[in-house]
Amino acid sequence: MTTTSGPLLITGATLADGTRTDLYLAEGRLADPASAPAGVERLDADGLLALPGLVDPHTHLRQPGREDAETVASGTAAAARGGFTCVHAMANTTPVTDTAEAAEYVAALGEREGHCEVRVVGAVTKGLDGEELAELGMMADSAAGVRLFSDDGRCVGDSLLMRRALTYVKAFDGVIAQHSQDVSLAGPGACCHESEWSGRLGLPGWPSQAESIIIARDVQLAELTGSRIHVCHVSTAEGVDVIRWAKARGIRVTAEVTPHHLLLDTSLVAGYDTTFKVNPPLRTSEHLEAVREALADGTIDMVGTDHAPHARQDKDHPFDVALPGMLGLEQALAVVMEVMVGTGRMDWPTLVERMSTAPARLGQVPGQGRPLAAGGPANLVLVDPAARATVDASASRSRSRNNPYDGRDLPDPVVATFWKGRRTYAR
Numbered sequence: 001m002t003t004t005s006g007p008l009l010i011t012g013a014t015l016a017d018g019t020r021t022d023l024y025l026a027e028g029r030l031a032d033p034a035s036a037p038a039g040v041e042r043l044d045a046d047g048l049l050a051l052p053g054l055v056d057p058h059t060h061l062r063q064p065g066r067e068d069a070e071t072v073a074s075g076t077a078a079a080a081r082g083g084f085t086c087v088h089a090m091a092n093t094t095p096v097t098d099t100a101e102a103a104e105y106v107a108a109l110g111e112r113e114g115h116c117e118v119r120v121v122g123a124v125t126k127g128l129d130g131e132e133l134a135e136l137g138m139m140a141d142s143a144a145g146v147r148l149f150s151d152d153g154r155c156v157g158d159s160l161l162m163r164r165a166l167t168y169v170k171a172f173d174g175v176i177a178q179h180s181q182d183v184s185l186a187g188p189g190a191c192c193h194e195s196e197w198s199g200r201l202g203l204p205g206w207p208s209q210a211e212s213i214i215i216a217r218d219v220q221l222a223e224l225t226g227s228r229i230h231v232c233h234v235s236t237a238e239g240v241d242v243i244r245w246a247k248a249r250g251i252r253v254t255a256e257v258t259p260h261h262l263l264l265d266t267s268l269v270a271g272y273d274t275t276f277k278v279n280p281p282l283r284t285s286e287h288l289e290a291v292r293e294a295l296a297d298g299t300i301d302m303v304g305t306d307h308a309p310h311a312r313q314d315k316d317h318p319f320d321v322a323l324p325g326m327l328g329l330e331q332a333l334a335v336v337m338e339v340m341v342g343t344g345r346m347d348w349p350t351l352v353e354r355m356s357t358a359p360a361r362l363g364q365v366p367g368q369g370r371p372l373a374a375g376g377p378a379n380l381v382l383v384d385p386a387a388r389a390t391v392d393a394s395a396s397r398s399r400s401r402n403n404p405y406d407g408r409d410l411p412d413p414v415v416a417t418f419w420k421g422r423r424t425y426a427r
Helices: 072-081 100-113 136-141 159-170 196-201 209-225 237-248 259-263 266-271 285-297 332-341 348-363
Strands: 008-014 020-026 029-031 041-044 049-052 054-059 084-089 117-122 148-150 175-178 228-231 253-257 380-383 388-390 409-411 414-419 422-426
Touching: 008 049, 049 348, 054 072, 054 332, 054 348, 072 084, 072 100, 072 414, 072 422, 084 348, 084 380, 084 414, 100 117, 100 136, 117 136, 136 159, 159 175, 159 209, 159 228, 175 209, 196 266, 209 228, 209 237, 237 253, 237 285, 253 285, 253 348, 259 285, 259 332, 285 332, 332 348, 332 409
Parallel strands: 008 041, 054 084, 084 117, 117 148, 148 175, 175 228, 228 253
Antiparallel strands: 008 020, 020 029, 049 380, 380 414, 388 409, 414 422
16 A cells, blocks of 8 residues: 655645634644644645545446456545545446355455455455345445345346345344346446437337336335345436335435436447446436436435446447446546536535435444544545546546546546545645
């Protein structure tokens, strides 16, 4: 892990609520600025916002098994570039993170090589096969302390198995995070939102109801068991409606939306550029509007990047054959600023809630998502709200280049990221 450390006094920063303050970073924590020695290193943050470090509930780091696409080191370097001080590493690695030993291995990689905190997401079922529960309790009791479980990339389709999973994790207040996709409705070859675009392009279509049907089943199972369900990458108006209904009933459900489902629409698929193949697929404008509104009003609790790096050989295929997924960590904050803050839909305190506090609460990460106050951990990001740049995929810190924002003019807000007081990124 390459970071710089040492006491640092940040002067003249502005917090999310508009308060102007100094921040003193010492020994991994925030201390009283008045206690900073005269010769301490200083950083002038006039005009910059100081926000709690961002937390991603949904990151694919690919290690072990696909180090050609991403590693813990490269993925967390990309995270630091995006202002993140914590990511949750999904379980679809090789081998799958479905045992205590596998979870501890990923956690150890994070400790040794991470540029931010790496929390382990365990599989719900063995081998992600959807047939037998993985070692949920043993992963929870392991040194990795797993609290979030997901077969992301595959839907847990068996209702009885899903009920058992929800019942099992309730004992230690775990959370099942579901990839909501009724494959019997969508079909295994579905790769485009079912609309005039899928018909025009001759691509197998995925109807939006394939998402909402599974969400409806799962929230009712969560109500039945009294357990917690988290809906990954909500992308449809119908899915939003079900979540809103479930929350009104008091069901313990949370949900996330990706940056790309906030900004990018189905029309981008017209050129058959596999960079824009993602699961769930890019949707049409009415769905984008629905998830934006839901993120603003809190129906969708948080942003999850679904950062999914792929090596060139996995994307360099016909559209229906290429692997789905796109990068997200480095431009996540930029997209939310562009779509939500810049349009007046969201203020800065709400952005902090959606991108730091809520995901830290979901993953039960005590040192993340906390207010920047003396005595707390020094996990923060300095943001220039006025900075913009053209995204250059070739400059990514990720090992992969499947960046859907390449060539777009977007905010370029991150000036510096600090994790445990160590500077993990500086412009």
